[in-house]
Amino acid sequence: MADFRHETQRLILRDWRDEDWPLFWEGTNTENVMRWLGGVADAAKRKGAQDRLLSYKREHGHTFWCVERKADGAILGFCGLKRSNQAGGPIGMMEAGWRLREDAWGQGYAREAAEASLDLAFEQFGADEVIALTVQRNESSWGLMKRLGMRRREDLDFDNADFDEEEPVIIVYSIDRDSWEAHRG
Ligand SMILES: CC(C)(COP(=O)(O)OP(=O)(O)OC[C@H]1O[C@@H](n2cnc3c(N)ncnc32)[C@H](O)[C@@H]1OP(=O)(O)O)[C@@H](O)C(=O)NCCC(=O)NCCS
Numbered sequence: 001m002a003d004f005r006h007e008t009q010r011l012i013l014r015d016w017r018d019e020d021w022p023l024f025w026e027g028t029n030t031e032n033v034m035r036w037l038g039g040v041a042d043a044a045k046r047k048g049a050q051d052r053l054l055s056y057k058r059e060h061g062h063t064f065w066c067v068e069r070k071a072d073g074a075i076l077g078f079c080g081l082k083r084s085n086q087a088g089g090p091i092g093m094m095e096a097g098w099r100l101r102e103d104a105w106g107q108g109y110a111r112e113a114a115e116a117s118l119d120l121a122f123e124q125f126g127a128d129e130v131i132a133l134t135v136q137r138n139e140s141s142w143g144l145m146k147r148l149g150m151r152r153r154e155d156l157d158f159d160n161a162d163f164d165e166e167e168p169v170i171i172v173y174s175i176d177r178d179s180w181e182a183h184r185g
Contacts, residue, residue: 008116010068011109013065015057020066021050023075027101033077035162036138037099041137056082062125064097067113076104080112084131088158089170094127098144104167106185110144118148120185122177131156135164145173149183170185 005014025046034040040048056063065080072109077100084095096117098110121127132150134141150173159169177184 001058004062004065006058006065006116006120007070008112011076011116012070012115013066013113013116014068014107016050016053016063021046022076024066024077027075027103028077028099030102032102033099036135036141038163052079053078059083060125064099065117067077067100067109069109070166076100076109079110080117081125081127081130084133086133086158086160086170088125088160089133090131090156090158090172093174094130095099096121096130096132098141105140111147114144114148115184118175118180122180127177129174129176130180131172133170136167136169136171142171142173146171148175149179150175151179 003015005012029041029046031040060083062081064078064082067076067079068074071075077098079098080096082095084090084093096114098114100110118130121130128153131153132145150176153172153174156172156174158170159168160170163170
């Protein structure tokens, strides 16, 4: 399958290389980044996550891509597209996701990468609608969903206690092609 690489103003979204993983985990496997993602991951969980990201690419041609900063080549995290696959959720729908190292927060990088991912979903990967999932207490993540013009889809919410035992529900946002085009202007 062809290599994937997509440039934005400040970032490159691209396929993973073996040497990215240690840098990715060094930056993102921290308490703050992993707060709503099951906590700091041990070696087995890290390997499982890597294998899943590589399998999405093989099976669908897209994944949560490696996000590299153009200015210095730093690996900031991931952002991209997968097919939703959580038990009880909207399985099979196009899902956008993001995770950046903490020193890259608050600079609009996640938004820049997510906007590119939504463009790609609609223009290159044939999506009619894109969803995003999080937990209610992950305000940074649903804040981004709102900034992207996604709307809350309570009808798609589902029970899951893996990420927030106190509020064991995954909340869903979505945007369709027309709304995305209107949002993009
Ligand atoms: C979710 C996450 C990716 C959001 O990152 P983020 O940096 O807050 O999001 P954005 O890229 O939209 O940046 C927005 C902030 O950058 C600021 N900003 C600075 N320069 C900017 C620019 N050029 N363009 C846009 N925003 C800019 C905005 O004002 C905003 O600041 P604020 O948060 O103080 O209001 C990040 O919090 C994260 O990685 N969390 C941990 C992993 C995680 O939980 N992932 C989601 C799982 S569901």
